[in-house]
Amino acid sequence: NGNPQNPYCNGIDGVLEAYYQSLKSVRLYGPTHFSPVINHVARYASAITDGSQYFILLIISDGVITDMAQTKESIVNAASLPMSIIIVGVGPAEFDEMIELDGDEERISSQGRYAERDIVQFVPFRDYIDRRGNHILSMARLAKEVLAEIPDQFLSYMRTRGIKPGPLPPPYTPCPLPAIHPLHTRRVSRI
Template identity: 45%
Template sequence: MEVSKYNQKYQILLIITDGIISDMEKTINEIVRGSDNPLSIVIVGVGSADFDRMDDLDADTEPLYSKKYKRYMSRDIVQFVPFREFRSDPYKLARETLQEIPNQLTDFFLKKNIFPNPAKEQQRQQIMSKLSLRSKVNPNQQLDLYTSKLKDELMTQCENMGIDTFQVQDFIEEKGLYENNVNIVLDLINWDAYINPLFVKKVKPLPKYGGFGKFQDDPQDQ
């Protein structure tokens, strides 16, 4: 694929496999050849097979060498992810799967001396409009919006995993949550003795009482 300043394209190849590669040398040859192209390869290993050889393709510590082309890969383009290590956490799985792609993409275009095209006027106006709206929002409101968004994301995760969201809501209000992590909710939600030292529960101020249960007059009200 020909790329240039006016034709900025990049491909991601996702391979899902339940077994090891039978022809490692041929695979390495193709990866080395592909390292010159706008390409990233993500390999996800599923099942209980022995994927130790697949880690060699990841080439995080040592670049792959092709006997056929008699050269090393020009850049790292492979990311191997063992699914069984992240199957219980889809967010960690997504992070691990996509972790190296941004650097691989920028590395390719920098080697080609290709830089992002300047934003069009319409895009620039949209960005400026968003920045203008953001500057008008009170910092406390921004924080409330941010924490509210995190809470909504957590509740959605819990709902997708079949957890009682009403129980989660009660847990957060009563004991707080020191990290926005659904696994922590699973571990602590049924632990009655759990105490969060970082959580300060909001308590409504008690009314001032005088003798015999009567309200005490506030001097400021007189």
């Protein structure tokens, strides 16, 4: 969101607001280093061990990763934390290395260590541009794909830690207004 000391966004609206604000100040250019931002979010996630928070890092990149070894190491380390990483590739760059980070086909490894679980989802934006002009449908497809792996990644973290959902809150029941409540007896005056 542009604030390294408080990098939280509140819901989708917060993510979109942070994105639009970044368009005003961020210039996309190389080199493309993912490991510093992954490590930054991992520090926050490492402080949470009770399952009360789960972090989702969204990286939007227009370039080829230039710190691949460090990024793999960061992902392997982060795979044991309550976090997921979504990478959206924009522009014409070749994103083969980002596909490798996704870990769908093969669990990512670094220096002989394997990631505990798959925490990365890579989506190339260009695959969701509707050439026929149906912008709403293409954005809905993009959103679906971007978020597709999050539920399983979240559940895999909770299961491996033995964290079970807390009790459900009681169901909401609206308080019925008594028949003599002022709203029931209010008269409409004519002018």
